Amino acid sequence: MVDEEIIIKEILSGNTESFKVLVQRYERPVISMVKNLIGDFHECEDIAQDVFLEVYNKLGSFNAEKGKFSTWLFTIARNKSINILKKKRPVITDEFPELPATNTPIEELTEKEIFELLDKVLQTLSTEHKTAFVLAEFENLSYEEIAQIEGIKTGTVKSRINRAKEKLRKAVKGIEL
């Protein structure tokens, strides 16, 4: 795998085509992150494309001494997703959706129903809790990386993730997270 710093130098020296290597390397995690933060499967690819466009435009300001390229990329993806969320839902209530109308005990729900319920609950979490949870659980980023992306301390990251899990657990009683 070619070193990212070399690829970035090539792009900045005018070889635009090298950017495609970065896009192909990170398209899956970026789309996944946007998808889980926005919760809208239809427009996540368009948003992810805008993320890469912004990354390309700002590439000159990337400083490898300050952190990894992936962390910088995720920061841009996170900011874009949050801006879109703000436009879509200016107020996040943090309220949980009701359990399925039948009020079926959790043990009797099918796996698909449980997943759908978890999806719904995820989208009701506050942006801070959701972002920390998504980055940690779906993108497998370290607490340190998340702290850098969010501009907070690692202790705060841990507490946000725990809080997110607690809320998910509370919404889906009986689930062990």
Add this chain to the structure above:
Amino acid sequence: MNNRHYDKWVTSKSEFTISDNFADEVMQKISQQDNDTSKKYSKIPGFLLSIYNTRLAKAGIFITAAMLGVSRVLLIIYLVFEL
């Protein structure tokens, strides 16, 4: 209900398909953007453009023109480039 469900949920969230031409579309947007930019500034000499493209230079031209109030040319240059 146990960890098994949670693990499966997390795993299922990363299982999705991406359009085959995703990267190509990104590159197309970049190329389109680059072409638009070069078209917009095609009549401006490169070295002037590189100087002008710094925020400091833009701010400098604007503030100087506004403060002195004598150089309408500078204001016009600023407005023409910006609009």
